[in-house]
Amino acid sequence: GAGVSQTPSNKVTEKGKYVELRCDPISGHTALYWYRQSLGQGPEFLIYFQGTGAADDSGLPNDRFFAVRPEGSVSTLKIQRTERGDSAVYLCASSLGGLSTGELFFGEGSRLTVL
Amino acid sequence: DQQVKQNSPSLSVQEGRISILNCDYTNSMFDYFLWYKKYPAEGPTFLISISSIKDKNEDGRFTVFLNKSAKHLSLHIVPSQPGDSAVYFCAASFKNTNAGKSTFGDGTTLTVKP
Numbered sequence: 001g002a003g004v005s006q007t008p009s010n011k012v013t014e015k016g017k018y019v020e021l022r023c024d025p026i027s028g029h030t031a032l033y034w035y036r037q038s039l040g041q042g043p044e045f046l047i048y049f050q051g052t053g054a055a056d057d058s059g060l061p062n063d064r065f066f067a068v069r070p071e072g073s074v075s076t077l078k079i080q081r082t083e084r085g086d087s088a089v090y091l092c093a094s095s096l097g098g099l100s101t102g103e104l105f106f107g108e109g110s111r112l113t114v115l
Numbered sequence: 116d117q118q119v120k121q122n123s124p125s126l127s128v129q130e131g132r133i134s135i136l137n138c139d140y141t142n143s144m145f146d147y148f149l150w151y152k153k154y155p156a157e158g159p160t161f162l163i164s165i166s167s168i169k170d171k172n173e174d175g176r177f178t179v180f181l182n183k184s185a186k187h188l189s190l191h192i193v194p195s196q197p198g199d200s201a202v203y204f205c206a207a208s209f210k211n212t213n214a215g216k217s218t219f220g221d222g223t224t225l226t227v228k229p
Binding site: 004031033040041042043044045048056059091093095101102103104105106107108109 | 119121147149151156157158159160161164166204206208215216217218219220221222
C-alpha cells in the first residue's frame with residue numbers, strides 16, 4: 001500500500017490478556033518506530049528498528065512490552081498481561097532511515113482499550 | 116520533566132486570518148524541530164520542519180520561526196482555512212541516525228471558523 005498500515009484499528013481486551021498489534025510500513029522504508037499516544041497527550045516514543053534489529057528500545061515502559069521485526073518489514077508490538085493503564089492509541093511510523101531530519105510517516109494507529 | 120511544551124491547548128481563528136501556534140523546549144541540544152498535523156481518527160502528518168541552525172523555514176502558507184535564545188518556536192499559517200482545523204503537534208529530535216526519535220508536545224487544537 002501507499003501508506004503505513006496498522007491492524008487492528010481497534011482492540012478491546014480484558015486486563016491480564018495478551019495483545020499483538022501489527023504494522024506494515026511504507027515499502028522501502030528501513031526505519032520503523034512505535035509510539036504510544038494517551039488521551040490529551042502527544043505521541044511518546046517506544047522503540048525504533050533499523051532493519052531487523054531494535055536499535056533503540058529505551059521507550060518501552062517495562063518488560064511486558066516487546067516488539068519484533070523479523071524480516072525488516074512488518075513489525076509486531078506485543079503486550080503481555082495487559083493493564084488498564086496500557087489503554088492508548090499505538091502509532092507506528094516509518095522513514096527512509098539513515099541521516100534525516102526526522103520526518104516520520106505515521107499510520108492511523110491501533111486503539112487499545114483494556115477493560 | 117516535559118522537554119517540549121505547547122502551553123495553549125486550543126486556538127480559535129477566523130478564516131483568512133493568521134494562526135500562530137507556539138512551542139517551547141528546554142533542551143538546547145535539539146537539532147531539528149518539526150510540526151505535525153493530526154485529524155481525528157488519523158495518524159499525525161508531517162507539515163514542516165526546521166534545523167536548529169536556521170531561524171525561519173517557509174513552505175507555502177506555513178512558516179516556522181525558531182528563536183534559539185528563547186528556546187521557542189512558532190508555526191504561522193497565513194491565510195488560515197477551515198481545512199486547517201486539526202491538532203498540531205510540535206516535536207524535536209537530535210541529529211543522528213535515529214532522528215525519528217522525536218519528543219512531542221501535547222498538541223494545540225486549532226479551529227478555523229468560516
